[in-house]
Amino acid sequence: MAGYGYGGPYGSGGGYPPPAQPYGNPFTALTPSSFPPGTDPNLVACFQMADQDGSGLVDDRELQRALSSYNQGFSLRTVRLLMYLFTHTNSGRIGPREFTGLFHCLQMWRGTFERFDRDRSGKIDGPELREALLSMGFVVPPVVVDLLVSKFDKYGDGSRAIEYDNFIECCLIVKGLTEKFKERDTMLSGSATFTYESFMLTVLPFLIA
Amino acid sequence: MASSFGGPYGYGYGYGDGQQQPQPYPPQPPYGSSPSSSFGSGYRPSFPPGTDPEAIRSFEMADRDWSGYIDEEELQQALCSGPYQRFSTGTVRLLIFLFKNPTDPLGLGPKEFAALWSCLGQWRAIFERFDRDRSGKIDLTELRDALYSLGYVIPPSVLQVLMSIYDSRSSGTCELNFDAFVECGMIVKGLTEKFKEKDLQYTGSATLGYDEFLCMILPFLVSYD
Numbered sequence: 001m002a003g004y005g006y007g008g009p010y011g012s013g014g015g016y017p018p019p020a021q022p023y024g025n026p027f028t029a030l031t032p033s034s035f036p037p038g039t040d041p042n043l044v045a046c047f048q049m050a051d052q053d054g055s056g057l058v059d060d061r062e063l064q065r066a067l068s069s070y071n072q073g074f075s076l077r078t079v080r081l082l083m084y085l086f087t088h089t090n091s092g093r094i095g096p097r098e099f100t101g102l103f104h105c106l107q108m109w110r111g112t113f114e115r116f117d118r119d120r121s122g123k124i125d126g127p128e129l130r131e132a133l134l135s136m137g138f139v140v141p142p143v144v145v146d147l148l149v150s151k152f153d154k155y156g157d158g159s160r161a162i163e164y165d166n167f168i169e170c171c172l173i174v175k176g177l178t179e180k181f182k183e184r185d186t187m188l189s190g191s192a193t194f195t196y197e198s199f200m201l202t203v204l205p206f207l208i209a
Numbered sequence: 210m211a212s213s214f215g216g217p218y219g220y221g222y223g224y225g226d227g228q229q230q231p232q233p234y235p236p237q238p239p240y241g242s243s244p245s246s247s248f249g250s251g252y253r254p255s256f257p258p259g260t261d262p263e264a265i266r267s268f269e270m271a272d273r274d275w276s277g278y279i280d281e282e283e284l285q286q287a288l289c290s291g292p293y294q295r296f297s298t299g300t301v302r303l304l305i306f307l308f309k310n311p312t313d314p315l316g317l318g319p320k321e322f323a324a325l326w327s328c329l330g331q332w333r334a335i336f337e338r339f340d341r342d343r344s345g346k347i348d349l350t351e352l353r354d355a356l357y358s359l360g361y362v363i364p365p366s367v368l369q370v371l372m373s374i375y376d377s378r379s380s381g382t383c384e385l386n387f388d389a390f391v392e393c394g395m396i397v398k399g400l401t402e403k404f405k406e407k408d409l410q411y412t413g414s415a416t417l418g419y420d421e422f423l424c425m426i427l428p429f430l431v432s433y434d
Contacts, residue, residue, distance in 0.1 A: 090370070090373040090374075144424060147424070151302075173430065181419055185419075190419050191419070192417060193417075194417065196364075196413050197364045197367060199400075200401075201367060203400060203426050204367070204371065205370060206426070207400075207426065208393070208431055
């Protein structure tokens, strides 16, 4: 089993706060959760401002607006991916607890991006992306890193580097697909068996948004 | 999940899907291989025999920098000044990614462009066949039927997921215009083909390594701006 580092084929998966508890029940996300005790009041206020109808849940556009006050703007696609990953459903709504988890994860990734954007160009290239993913515990082969960069290199000018919002998208996709894969590889052997149906169901939400 | 149609994916495995390339012919010298060829020998990109003349015309009109290759912008032009309307950036990028020869950094060469053109023609014919009310949109049931006509059986659960994805995109109408149809169809078809490559026993299941898993999937990632 060559090429595996960081404790297994996927890496330790550490270095970022654990995601919200996986919900098996698709209706759970529709029941508003509550903020964990000790949550930063600014975060609570931010959520409440976004939750215009006071339902305890925000949708993708509201989340996009809420996030833009803390980060630079994210595309709706990135926002939807975030919601999918932190609620484990396609419900299109997110509650306080998931919001908190999501927010902390974004802060973590922002820190990683800044650490690896050494020349402060606002972009990171292939090798830096690989290192960044490694630092988060994801052992991604170089050919996959190249694929990601070529997909997200907006300008196609051969600079072969990606910007912050696309970096976040990369992280979401790698994290999400890796978690799904690991669900089926409980022995952490590096292989997982999928039926055709489970394969399509796993993969499609990450590819199209 | 063996089904009664003769296999876990449905009958046919996509026979007659129209993506068959013409018979291989002896490779032509690469267009533009010598610096003088662009203008010295006249602009003459070489297409496979039997290429639709409209594809050739579109290529030549779109290749405005006479590079012998069609890039993203030129493809967008070719599509909307041709028989199609403007495609979204994501779809254009996906098409280039899927059809491009990896060794050609500049874009689609004549052969690849011809293949793409032919493929789009197939999808167009299918779309029109299933857009019975000529609304310019088809719903997910019609998409399922369209893919079925190519030999792909989409499980209802997968159709559900597609519905929720396109639903959120189109604010609740669950209908696909031709652009979205091409995107969706190419991804579903492409992923199914990739999966089948790993399921040599035709059992409906495949065991994938982690790297393999990522490599199979990521080419189909649609990147938006």
